[in-house]
Amino acid sequence: MRVAQLGSGTPEVAVVAGVHGDEPCGVRAIERLLEERPTVERPVKLVVANEEALERRVRFLDEDLNRAFPGDPDAQTHEKRLAHRLTEELADCLTFSMHSTQSHGDPFAIVNGVSATARDLVPQLPVTAMVETSEFAEGRLFSEIETIEVECGLQGSETAAQNADRLTRAFLTAVGVLPGDTMRRELPVYRLTDVIEKQTADSYEVFVENFTEVEAGETFAAADGDEQIAQEAFYPVLMSPYGYRDVFGYAAEKVEVLPSQTAAD
Numbered sequence: 259m260r261v262a263q264l265g266s267g268t269p270e271v272a273v274v275a276g277v278h279g280d281e282p283c284g285v286r287a288i289e290r291l292l293e294e295r296p297t298v299e300r301p302v303k304l305v306v307a308n309e310e311a312l313e314r315r316v317r318f319l320d321e322d323l324n325r326a327f328p329g330d331p332d333a334q335t336h337e338k339r340l341a342h343r344l345t346e347e348l349a350d351c352l353t354f355s356m357h358s359t360q361s362h363g364d365p366f367a368i369v370n371g372v373s374a375t376a377r378d379l380v381p382q383l384p385v386t387a388m389v390e391t392s393e394f395a396e397g398r399l400f401s402e403i404e405t406i407e408v409e410c411g412l413q414g415s416e417t418a419a420q421n422a423d424r425l426t427r428a429f430l431t432a433v434g435v436l437p438g439d440t441m442r443r444e445l446p447v448y449r450l451t452d453v454i455e456k457q458t459a460d461s462y463e464v465f466v467e468n469f470t471e472v473e474a475g476e477t478f479a480a481a482d483g484d485e486q487i488a489q490e491a492f493y494p495v496l497m498s499p500y501g502y503r504d505v506f507g508y509a510a511e512k513v514e515v516l517p518s519q520t521a522a523d
């Protein structure tokens with residue numbers, strides 16, 4: 259784990275990259291900030307989390323770090339020990355954590371719950387949706403630390419790295435670390451309702467678009483040609499043929515659309 263800081267004093271805000279070692283986009287955003295060293299109006303902590311996995315370009319060494327929180331200093335696995343250190347490092351910080359996916363190119367945010375902070379900050383980020391994980395948060399960073407996660411784009415793509423940079427700057431502006439104003443976007447909010455399991459097979463297919471409603475009776479995926487048909491309507495989220503080992507992704511419901519302006523404007 260690498261920890262750096264911009265500005266003096268004790269940071270109440272943190273930016274985290276590299277929770278997954280095969281998602282380098284956020285690391286580039288942090289490195290760029292460290293090279294440019296912009297003048298900040300309040301201090302911010304910058305953390306590159308799983309350096310060992312990043313070096314090997316793998317998601318993790320022993321287990322998924324974003325399922326290992328709160329962690330344990332005496333654990334057998336690298337990620338459980340790291341989860342504990344990361345929890346201590348971020349204890350007093352509102353945290354912004356960057357990921358990338360195999361499922362969807364447009365950036366979107368993931369939160370544990372739609373808190374007042376999430377309602378205020380997330381519409382100021384260049385994202386197309388906010389996803390609330392509700393009961394699917396176990397072991398994730400935001401089960402321990404107040405965190406806004408963002409999916410910056412497709413894993414390893416140049417676009418994801420550029421998005422990570424734009425997202426970080428928008429977040430740092432929204433929380434008053436960087437000077438300036440942000441734009442507030444109209445933002446749909448989704449809540450995860452189910453995991454979409456996938457059976458063991460040699461080849462997988464997904465036939466639907468993330469965040470586009472799948473109707474009851476629609477064929478949405480296949481495992482070795484065995485078609486999966488929706489029992490009821492849902493919105494697919496984080497769904498891809500090979501993004502996860504045991505699941506295609508998640509089913510979600512659309513809960514609300516946050517307006518682009520608040521009443522106070």
Ligand SMILES: [Zn+2]
Pocket residue numbers: 277278281356357358
């Ligand atoms: Zn990730």
